[in-house]
Structure formats: C-alpha cells, structure tokens
Amino acid sequence: MPSASLLLRAVRRILPLLPLVCWYIIHGDAARAYSAETAPPKVWRIAYVEGGPFVDYQKILRGVAAGLQRMGLIENGSVPLPEKSEDVSAMWEWLARNAGGTAVRFLPDGFYSADWDTGTRETNRTALLERIRERKDVDMLLAFGTWGGQDFADADIDIPVIVASVTNAVEAGIIPSVEDSGRDNLTAPIEPDRFKHQVMLFHDIFRFKKLGIAYEDTPSGRGSIALNEIESAARELNVELLRCNDTFDVDDPALAATRLKACHARLAGQGADAVYLTYNRGMQPDTIADVLTPLAEAHIPTFSQTGESDVEHGALLSISQTNTEEEGVFNAELMAAIIRGAKPRDLSQIFESSVSLAMNLRMATLIGWNPPLEILAAVDEFYQEMR
Structure with missing residues (x-):
C-alpha cells in the first residue's frame, strides 16, 4: 500500500x-x-478524359471555367481558346497554372486524350482507373464525349463523374434515361430532343421535302448522331430522309473526308433539298470547304449538327457558340452542387439552351440564298468567308 x-x-x-x-x-x-x-476545406482535384480533340470540347471547357469563376470556386476562368486547333490540352495546362482558388485544382498531369486511337483509349482507361483506385489523387472526373462517357460511366469507382458533350447520352448507352443516370456517382447533362429541334428549325427556314444525311450505319455511328431524333423529326414533318452510309470512323481524317464528299455528291444527285451535316471525322477545319463543294454547286443549304465551328469553315447554318458555352456553365453548376455535398445521381441532367444561330454569308451567296430579316435577327455569329 x-x-x-x-x-x-x-x-x-x-x-x-x-x-x-x-x-x-x-x-x-x-x-x-x-x-x-x-x-x-477540401480541395477537389479534377481530371479530364476525352476520345480526342474536338472544338466543342474547347468551348464547353471554357464555359465550365467561366461558370466556376462566377460561383467563386476558381479565381480566373478566362482561359483562351487555341487558334487553328481543336486540341484541349493547352487549355487544361492553362487552367492548371492560372485558375487559382482553394476549392478546385485542375491536375497538371490529369489530362487524358486518346487522340481518336482505340489502343490509346484502352491504355488511358486502364491507367486512369488504376490511378483513381490506387493512388486516390483524383476527386472528380470530367469525361468529355462519347468515348469518355462510355469508358467511365459504369466504371467501379466512387468519385463523381460528369459526362459532357455527348450527342445523346441515352442512345450512347451512357445513362438509362433522361431522368436517371443509373449510378450514384454519375451525371450526364442532356438536352432532350436537341437535334430533333435543330432539324425542325432547319425545316422552318427552308421547308425542304427531302433531307440528306451521311453517317456510318453501325450502333456507335447511329448513336453518335442521334439518328432516332433525326428520324422522329422527319416523320413529324413528313420529310423523306435520303441516306448515304459509309465507314467514317477511321484513323485518317482525309480518307473520311473523301468518303463524305462522295456521299454529298450522291445526295445531291438523289435530289436532296437540304443536307443535315451530322458529326463526322471527315468534317475537319481544313477539309470542310472541299467536302461541301458538291452541295454548294447544287445550291443545297446545310445545317451543321456540331456547331458554329463548322459554319466558320463553310456550313451555312448551325447553333452559335453561345449555346455551347451555356452547356459548359451548366456543367460548372453541377460541379458546384457536388462540391457542396449533392449526390450526382440526385441532380437534374436536363439542360435547355437558348435558340441562337451562326451563319456563313459566303455560303449563302454561293447557293443563291438571300436570308430574310427575321432569320438574320436570330443570328448571333456571322462569318463572311470560308476559313
């Protein structure tokens, strides 16, 4: 004791x-x-994956950056668009260096592009999944385009995945429905009937009876252009669809362009009153003017599915850049909601853009079309030449 x-x-x-x-x-x-x-506070480390360079990805990413700055999640979202290039990597590097802020960090080594190569696509998928699961240094993934969405929508990972810039995420098999992403960590913004509305707008302007389209008649080819929406619009408008099918998903854009030009000549020969230019590997900045020659010579109006970048290089009409960047801001709002604690699956995926057009005045002259004033009033972007 x-x-x-x-x-x-x-x-x-x-x-x-x-x-x-x-x-x-x-x-x-x-x-x-x-x-x-x-x-x-937690700093959200962001990675990015895409199938390959595409001008819409640039504009949507710029909209994302602008939206994040507007909401105070980064200090500087004024990322410049690259000139004469569809590459997104320079924009990502700029954001990694300059975005600032304490809520979001764009990982300098977090950019993954397959450059439209199927082998690189699988390599990137494997490497990024291993990084997310083992290194655990990625907190959110931006998956741009159909390849990016398909590769990570159903991956067994627990970080939020936002799929952006997909023609139709339902038809591409990325989400089961507009209302539900199908997975707690996934959201995939979608504008319901976006391309159906484009076709109907095109018809309001030109009242065509025969609409030409060129596409690859495979499941991925049909899904990538939202063929169901185009067919639905044609049925409602009582318009005949003239189709030209070929293999366009090839590594060589020049080969795709040659095949697409031949398709346009064929559609003109079949009596198309108008042509809806769907997403196609042959539609590159340095090939568009030549690819559209058969249609211009036949005085056939065109409307690009993919946006005003095609109008800049020769397509007659499309939606303007404003619409594309609005989609980016919508994605930024989803990111902000997730950062605040929302479950991705609980967020509304429905995005609705305003109606504004881009027009190439040089192409209008070539086909002999004098746009009426009410059409000119709806145009936000005018292009005088075919660059």
Missing part, C-alpha cells in the same frame, strides 16, 4: 491539471466542433 507521502506527492502533481480536465469535460464537444469548422 502506498505511503501517505507518496499519495500527497501524486495529488500535488494532479492538482494543477484539474482545471484543464474540468474545462475539457465541459467544453470538449464545442472544441471538437470548432476544430472541424476551422479545418481547411
């Missing part, structure tokens, strides 16, 4: 600590809560 002197010395050592012990018993919960509240 301890002696009285030992007990006295022990009591003397404990007595100075008693006020601290009592304070912690009384205020411990509040102290822990204060510590949690003052802990540094």
Whole structure:
C-alpha cells in the first residue's frame, strides 16, 4: 500500500491539471466542433478524359471555367481558346497554372486524350482507373464525349463523374434515361430532343421535302448522331430522309473526308433539298470547304449538327457558340452542387439552351440564298468567308 507521502506527492502533481480536465469535460464537444469548422476545406482535384480533340470540347471547357469563376470556386476562368486547333490540352495546362482558388485544382498531369486511337483509349482507361483506385489523387472526373462517357460511366469507382458533350447520352448507352443516370456517382447533362429541334428549325427556314444525311450505319455511328431524333423529326414533318452510309470512323481524317464528299455528291444527285451535316471525322477545319463543294454547286443549304465551328469553315447554318458555352456553365453548376455535398445521381441532367444561330454569308451567296430579316435577327455569329 502506498505511503501517505507518496499519495500527497501524486495529488500535488494532479492538482494543477484539474482545471484543464474540468474545462475539457465541459467544453470538449464545442472544441471538437470548432476544430472541424476551422479545418481547411477540401480541395477537389479534377481530371479530364476525352476520345480526342474536338472544338466543342474547347468551348464547353471554357464555359465550365467561366461558370466556376462566377460561383467563386476558381479565381480566373478566362482561359483562351487555341487558334487553328481543336486540341484541349493547352487549355487544361492553362487552367492548371492560372485558375487559382482553394476549392478546385485542375491536375497538371490529369489530362487524358486518346487522340481518336482505340489502343490509346484502352491504355488511358486502364491507367486512369488504376490511378483513381490506387493512388486516390483524383476527386472528380470530367469525361468529355462519347468515348469518355462510355469508358467511365459504369466504371467501379466512387468519385463523381460528369459526362459532357455527348450527342445523346441515352442512345450512347451512357445513362438509362433522361431522368436517371443509373449510378450514384454519375451525371450526364442532356438536352432532350436537341437535334430533333435543330432539324425542325432547319425545316422552318427552308421547308425542304427531302433531307440528306451521311453517317456510318453501325450502333456507335447511329448513336453518335442521334439518328432516332433525326428520324422522329422527319416523320413529324413528313420529310423523306435520303441516306448515304459509309465507314467514317477511321484513323485518317482525309480518307473520311473523301468518303463524305462522295456521299454529298450522291445526295445531291438523289435530289436532296437540304443536307443535315451530322458529326463526322471527315468534317475537319481544313477539309470542310472541299467536302461541301458538291452541295454548294447544287445550291443545297446545310445545317451543321456540331456547331458554329463548322459554319466558320463553310456550313451555312448551325447553333452559335453561345449555346455551347451555356452547356459548359451548366456543367460548372453541377460541379458546384457536388462540391457542396449533392449526390450526382440526385441532380437534374436536363439542360435547355437558348435558340441562337451562326451563319456563313459566303455560303449563302454561293447557293443563291438571300436570308430574310427575321432569320438574320436570330443570328448571333456571322462569318463572311470560308476559313
């Protein structure tokens, strides 16, 4: 049994600590809560994956950056668009260096592009999945385009995945429906009947009876152009669809362009009143003017499915750049909601853009069309030449 002197010395050592012990018993919960509240906020590390360069990806990413800045999640979203290039990597590098802020970080080594090569596509998928699962240094993934969406929509990962810039995420098999992404960590913005509305707008302007389209008649080829929407519009308008099928999903864009030009000549020969230019590897900035020659010579109007970049190089009409960047801002709003704690699956995927057009005045002259004033009033972007 301890002696009285030992007990006295022990009591003397404990007595100075008693006020601290009592304070912690009384205020411990509040102290822990204060510590949690003052802990540094999470920095969301963002990675990006795409099938290959595409001008729409540039514009949507710029919209994402502008939206994140507007909501205070980054300091600088004024990322410049590359000139004479569809490459997105320079924009990603710029954001990694200059975006700033404490909520979002664009990973400098977080950009993955397959450059439209199927082998690189699989290599990137494997490497990125391993990184997410093992290194755990990616907190959110932006998957741009059909390839990116298909590769990561159903991947067994627990980080949020936002799929952007897909012609139709339902037809591409990325999500089961407009209302439900099918997975808790997934959201895929979609504008219902977007391309159906484009065809109907095109018809409002030209009242065509025979509409030509060129596409690859495979599941991915039909899905990538939202063929169901085009066919639905044709049925409602009582318009005959003239189709030209070939293999366009090839590594060589020049070969795809040669095949597409032949298709346009064939559609003109079949009596097409108008041609809806669907997404196609042959529609590159340096090939568009030549690819459209058979249609211009036949005075056939065109409307591009993919956007005003095609109009810049020769297509007569399309939606304007404003619409594309609006989609990017919508994606930024989804990112912000997820950062605030929302489950991706619970967020509405439905995006609705305003109606605004881009027009190439040089092509209008070539086909002999004098646009009426009410059409000119709906145009946001005019191009004088075929660049």
